[in-house]
Amino acid sequence: MAQRQFIRGVILALACQLPALAAPPTAAIIGTAPQPAWQALTASQREILAPLAAEWGAMEHVRRKQWLASAARYPSMSETEKQRFQARMNDWARMTPEQRAKVRENYLEINRLPTDEKEAIRKKWSAYKQLPEEKRQGVRENHKSAILLAPPPEPETGTEEATAASDQ
Amino acid sequence: MNEERQAYRIRQALNHGLQDISPAASRRLEAARHLAVSRQKQPVRQMVAELAAYPAGTPASGGKRDTSVIVRSLLAIVALLSGMWLAFHWHSERYVAEIEAIDSALLTDDLPPEVLLDRDFLEWLKDNSSEE
Numbered sequence: 087m088a089q090r091q092f093i094r095g096v097i098l099a100l101a102c103q104l105p106a107l108a109a110p111p112t113a114a115i116i117g118t119a120p121q122p123a124w125q126a127l128t129a130s131q132r133e134i135l136a137p138l139a140a141e142w143g144a145m146e147h148v149r150r151k152q153w154l155a156s157a158a159r160y161p162s163m164s165e166t167e168k169q170r171f172q173a174r175m176n177d178w179a180r181m182t183p184e185q186r187a188k189v190r191e192n193y194l195e196i197n198r199l200p201t202d203e204k205e206a207i208r209k210k211w212s213a214y215k216q217l218p219e220e221k222r223q224g225v226r227e228n229h230k231s232a233i234l235l236a237p238p239p240e241p242e243t244g245t246e247e248a249t250a251a252s253d254q
Numbered sequence: 255m256n257e258e259r260q261a262y263r264i265r266q267a268l269n270h271g272l273q274d275i276s277p278a279a280s281r282r283l284e285a286a287r288h289l290a291v292s293r294q295k296q297p298v299r300q301m302v303a304e305l306a307a308y309p310a311g312t313p314a315s316g317g318k319r320d321t322s323v324i325v326r327s328l329l330a331i332v333a334l335l336s337g338m339w340l341a342f343h344w345h346s347e348r349y350v351a352e353i354e355a356i357d358s359a360l361l362t363d364d365l366p367p368e369v370l371l372d373r374d375f376l377e378w379l380k381d382n383s384s385e386e
Contacts, residue, residue, distance in 0.1 A: 114349035117342025155354040167362035232384040
């Protein structure tokens with residue numbers, strides 16, 4: 087709980103420093119001491135960071151340091167968070183610095199929204215991802231996202247997409 | 255004690271003589287004093303000028319002084335470099351802590367990074383308006 091609050095605090099503090107999110111500042115790169123090679127990591131670090139094994143050698147020291155800090159945080163995560171972290175780590179590492187900066191920027195923007203709006207977005211996403219693949223595009227193109235939060239419609243009045251959303 | 259008495263007598267004798275000095279001699283004495291004082295100041299000015307010129311020029315005096323100046327210069331450079339490295343290190347620590355916190359948060363969030371990357375989709379999700 088305290089950790090969550092800390093992260094929220096950091097997110098709020100970072101909200102005013104969006105340009106800093108793009109690439110590591112030169113001062114940070116110079117000030118980062120050389121980080122260990124993959125073989126020099128502890129067994130537990132290698133296990134947590136396994137999805138990054140192939141990229142580790144080519145990674146800048148400042149990014150290695152970041153991942154090692156995340157590996158230290160990993161044991162305090164919930165099971166769901168651990169699974170998400172493991173599953174997303176590799177794709178995240180393969181993104182370009184500009185893409186990562188964009189994601190961080192959008193994430194911070196969403197976190198600045200009022201709590202009810204943030205919750206609404208997450209609920210909509212949850213409903214959307216449960217739609218059958220072939221229906222998703224139709225819902226996006228033909229409806230407002232509010233349809234994803236609509237109560238279960240009557241069979242004769244609901245659209246095909248809304249029915250699919252409410253079924254999830 | 256004897257020395258003190260002797261000094262007192264000399265001073266009395268000199269002071270006694272002052273009353274007999276003519277105004278012209280008094281002026282000459284004053285001029286001579288000014289001249290002596292001005293000559294006294296020259297070596298001081300010369301020494302200051304030497305010290306000011308030293309870093310760019312060659313040392314004017316002995317090897318001992320050279321060594322101490324070189325050591326002082328090296329210490330200043332080492333202190334400057336250490337300060338710079340500490341500042342960079344502090345930057346690194348702060349940057350890594352901030353970015354790591356936000357990356358960990360978004361990598362474990364309900365919304366995956368690929369959704370957060372899709373600006374149009376995010377805008378669609380954020381739209382609170384309902385169906386017409």
